[in-house]
Amino acid sequence: MRNEAIEGGAAGSALKGRVDAAVLDQLFYKARTHNAFLDRHVPDALLKEAVDITLQGPTSANQLPLRVVFVRSPEAKARLKDALAPGNVDKTMAAPVTAILAYDLKFYEHLPRLFPHADAKSWFAGNEAFAKASAHTNGTLQAAYFILALRSLGLDAGPMGGFDSAKVDAEFFPDGQFKSNILVNIGYGDDEKLFPRSPRFQPEEIVTFA
C-alpha cells in the first residue's frame, strides 16, 4: 500500500492510497504543541482557509456547531487575559493570534439548510441539555479538525484547556448563545523553545480486537 497513488474522481473501484510519510510527520509525528512563535505575520486569509478545511470534517447530522473568534488586537488580547490560567498568560499575550473555539447552543436553527434531507432541527429544539451535549461533542471534534487544518497549512498550534470558560463567555459572548471550549494559540512555532516531546502509548496498550 505504501505510496500508492491517490485516485480521485472515479467511482466505486478507485481505491485511495496512504499519504506520504512527510504528511504524517507534518500533521502528527513531528508536529508539536508550540508555546512560542516566530515574528512572522499570519494572514487573515490563511486563518479563514483553516476554518474552511475544518468545516469539511464530519459532525453528527452535519451540525457544524463550531464558532471561532480570532483574537489578534492588543485590546482583544487584554480582554482575554484575565480568563487565562497563570501559566497560559505570557504565551497567549505573545502569540500572533489566539483562536477562541466556541460552540453555538442554537446550532440546530441551521439544520434545515445544513441537513436538508431530514427534520434534524426537531431532534434538538426544545431539548437544551441534549443540544448542548451534542454541540460540545461535535464542536470538540471540529476543534481537532482545526488543529490539523492549521498544521496542513504549515501553521503551528498551541491548544489550551487552561482558562475560565465563564469569564471568556461573559467577555466575548455576553448573550449566552455561544460557549467557549478550547483556546488555540496560532503562528509559526519557534522550534528552539519547544519542550521535549512527551511519551505516547504503544497502540497495543489501548487497543483490543473483538
Place this chain on the structure above:
Amino acid sequence: MRNEAIEGGAAGSALKGRVDAAVLDQLFYKARTHNAFLDRHVPDALLKEAVDITLQGPTSANQLPLRVVFVRSPEAKARLKDALAPGNVDKTMAAPVTAILAYDLKFYEHLPRLFPHADAKSWFAGNEAFAKASAHTNGTLQAAYFILALRSLGLDAGPMGGFDSAKVDAEFFPDGQFKSNILVNIGYGDDEKLFPRSPRFQPEEIVTFA
C-alpha cells in the same frame, strides 16, 4: 506558500509549507462519511497504525484517554447490535470493522509516565467529575484524529453517535472504567452508495476577528 517544500529537522528557521491539494482532498474536501463498504479486507496492522497516528495528536496534559475496541467477529458484532439506533444496524453489521471509541475514566493513573514533568495525576485523582469531563473532551479530540488517521491511510470512516452508550458499556466495559463515546465503521467505502454531500458554512459565517 503553495507547494512550498516541507522542511523537517533543522531548528528555528525551518518553515513548513502547506500540504498538497490532493492531501486536503483525501482528508477533508473529497472525504465522505461512508455507509457501505467494498468487500476488501482491512488488516489489523493497518488499524493499529491508525491508532499509532492518532496517539500523536495533542491532548491536555498528554492524557491520551482514548481506548479502542475493534469489533470484527460476527459474535462481537451481535453484541453491539442491540445498542444501535435502528438506522445504524444494517450498515454496522455489514461493515468490515466497527471501532468502539471509548475513554478511560482512570486515565490519570498513567500520567506519571505520559506527563513526567509535573504531578498531573494529582489534578484529576479524587475529582471524578473533572476527570470524566476532561476524558470526554480529550477522548473526543482523539476520535477526530482517528477519523483523519484512517483517511490518511486510504481507509474510509463512518462515524456514528446514534447508539445507546450505556448498553455498549454494559456489554463491552462491565467494570465501569471505560465509557463508549463514538462508533466508527471502517473499510474501503463504496462510492456508488454515497448520499449527496451536505452543504457547509462559508468561513465568514462562523468567524469573527477581534
